[in-house]
Amino acid sequence: MPQPSRATALIERSPFFQAAGPAAMADLLRPSFTQILPRGAVLFEEGDDPDFLHVVLEGRVGLQASVPDRGKTMVELFGPGELCLAAAVVLRLPYLATAVALTEIRVLMIPGEVFRDTISRSRELCQATTELLARHWRLMVDQVVDLKLRSAEDRLARFIARRVDEESGTGVVDLPEPRTAIAARLGMTPETLSRAFAELERKGKLRRGPDGATVVPDRAALIP
Amino acid sequence: MPQPSRATALIERSPFFQAAGPAAMADLLRPSFTQILPRGAVLFEEGDDPDFLHVVLEGRVGLQASVPDRGKTMVELFGPGELCLAAAVVLRLPYLATAVALTEIRVLMIPGEVFRDTISRSRELCQATTELLARHWRLMVDQVVDLKLRSAEDRLARFIARRVDEESGTGVVDLPEPRTAIAARLGMTPETLSRAFAELERKGKLRRGPDGATVVPDRAALIP
């Protein structure tokens, strides 16, 4: 059995598993396992049936949607502690997007059947799921508002500011996912992303750290 | 008691109340009431606490978000049978958008406390809510993909096509909400919306009916 202790340590903190309660959590974890996948690996593809609920333990996963003739975009990025695509699993409906590992990742795989069974036994888990989906809905609302009302530069600034919170404290953020993925998530081309970075640096809102790391001198100045 | 029969008739069909089951439905409806509001009325405002869960019975409600200095957009439109903003009610968190009546409307008002109590008593209702939110999340994903990958004209075409389904059958769609609201929902200006309509008519994908109604000769030809 590959390090169940590390997996639980990471997810115990997450508000979702907190709300689900220890009993349901144990039920979910018993038949689950973790997997390590290289950058570029595909967790599942558009049209697949949702056999597993994936919980990101390390690295980043991107949810990629595509439209024939019009290319692909990144709908959402998931980091450590986040579950991707509860929606499809809950609805027992095929995924409508593809999940790709944007870095090397460690994921917890919870069998879909187990998740659905546990939901219909545990009231806490059901409510935790409801709240999780409610939060996810709000995130998508934010993204829609961003796309409709904010400029490319503002979108990038806010994206980085959110990462500062997550890694709370030091103004050093790392953006381990490829630029193309960030650009797609923010609804712009890699070229525009590159220019937005340059502009934020020029304005002193950002500095380029020693390795590739991004340094935010003043988080408040970043959010427009 | 103001026509409870008409209210139930309308919502009994909705997949949400179907899934919730008759018992939970009755619990929800007993302390609820309907209200009739004129176009332009505000159901709740950004920052308000969610005291009610609103179910649209007739007319259209728009969910409007605003960003200081950058104006407002319409995040989503809700029609008959749809519940707006389960998310805030579930999370007991202030609304992050404003709901406006885009036409004269009839809404069912379910007290937030009642909804939350019933959820924690009825497994079916909890699961129905989870599935509702999962579907809503998917709708927002669709909207994000639309905004990122499709042209203004395509977005309008798809918007109308969806209405054809809802009113299934005749190719006559009515768009009772003001053009400005549709434009905002689709992420474009009223001017661009107007030109998109003109272009679809020019291509024969749309015809202007006797009154202001929109006629779709061939739904399949509309979806790009």
Next chain:
DNA sequence: CGACGTCATTGATCTGGATCAACGCAAGGG
């Protein structure tokens, strides 16, 4: 009934970001 405010349409112009095109530079791979 006429004045006015609101909203849709149409035309002319402007611009943010896309597209097209090099180029630099690290990481494999022979």
Next chain:
DNA sequence: CCCTTGCGTTGATCCAGATCAATGACGTCG
């Protein structure tokens, strides 16, 4: 060690859609 191959950056140009401006079509109210 050199030669790919794939990203990210930078520069030049283009275009979908925004913005600005004017006109028309209704309702509503004095």
